[in-house]
Amino acid sequence: MAPREVTVGPRTAMPKGYAFLKKGIKYKTLHCRKLTHEAGKxxxxxxxxxKVLGIRVPRDILSHVHAQANETFPARKxxxxxxxxxMIRQAAEELDSQFPKIPKEDRDLVLKHGFKKYSGRVGRTSLIPLPRKVLYAVIAHIxxxxxxxxxxxEGGMTKDDARKAILKKIQDTLRDWGNKQGRRSSSE
Known part of the structure; x- marks a missing residue:
C-alpha cells in the first residue's frame, strides 16, 4: 500500500496522538515522513x-526524530x-582553470559571493555543471x-538593454582574465 499523505488546512483539528512539525528542517521532515509511512500511518x-506550513505526524515519531536529530547534529554538521x-575547493580549481589571470581580489569575491550557502545564487545550484556555474558566477561578478x-x-533601463550596453566590457574582461571563449560565453 502506498504511503498516505493528506492535505489539510491549519484550522483542521489535530488528529489524536499527532503533533505539528513546521516546514524548514529538511532532516526532521524527511525522517518524520519516512517513519510515519513505515508505521502505516x-x-x-x-x-x-x-503554501506548505509543515506536517502533522504521530507525536511519538516526532519526539524520536527530535532526539535523533540532536544526537546526530555534530556529525551531520x-x-x-x-x-x-x-565544493568551494572544486569551484576554486575550476575558476583558476578557466580564468588563470583573474585578480586575486576578484577571485576571492567570486568564490565568496557566487558560491555562498543558502544564497540561491548560481554557484549553489545542482542543475548545471560546475564549469558553467563558475562562468556564470564570473559574468555576474563582472x-x-x-x-x-x-x-x-537605477536610471530606468531595462535589464535586457542594460546587459546589451555592458556586453563588450564583460567580453573584454573575460578575455583579459584568460577565458578563451569570451565572445560566446558572456552573452549567456
Missing part, C-alpha cells in the same frame, strides 16, 4: 493558500562542512563590480 500536510569545503550595470538599471 497518515502524514497530514498543512497548507494555507497553497561536520559532514556538511566537509562537503561545502570540497556585471556588478566592473560595469555600470546597476546604475543603468
Amino acid at each position: 497518515t502524514v497530514y500536510v498543512v497548507e494555507s493558500n497553497k 561536520l559532514a556538511t562542512e566537509k562537503r561545502d569545503t570540497a 556585471r556588478h563590480k566592473h560595469t555600470k550595470y546597476d546604475k543603468l538599471l
Whole structure:
C-alpha cells in the first residue's frame, strides 16, 4: 500500500496522538515522513493558500526524530562542512582553470559571493555543471563590480538593454582574465 499523505488546512483539528512539525528542517521532515509511512500511518500536510506550513505526524515519531536529530547534529554538521569545503575547493580549481589571470581580489569575491550557502545564487545550484556555474558566477561578478550595470538599471533601463550596453566590457574582461571563449560565453 502506498504511503498516505493528506492535505489539510491549519484550522483542521489535530488528529489524536499527532503533533505539528513546521516546514524548514529538511532532516526532521524527511525522517518524520519516512517513519510515519513505515508505521502505516497518515502524514497530514498543512497548507494555507497553497503554501506548505509543515506536517502533522504521530507525536511519538516526532519526539524520536527530535532526539535523533540532536544526537546526530555534530556529525551531520561536520559532514556538511566537509562537503561545502570540497565544493568551494572544486569551484576554486575550476575558476583558476578557466580564468588563470583573474585578480586575486576578484577571485576571492567570486568564490565568496557566487558560491555562498543558502544564497540561491548560481554557484549553489545542482542543475548545471560546475564549469558553467563558475562562468556564470564570473559574468555576474563582472556585471556588478566592473560595469555600470546597476546604475543603468537605477536610471530606468531595462535589464535586457542594460546587459546589451555592458556586453563588450564583460567580453573584454573575460578575455583579459584568460577565458578563451569570451565572445560566446558572456552573452549567456
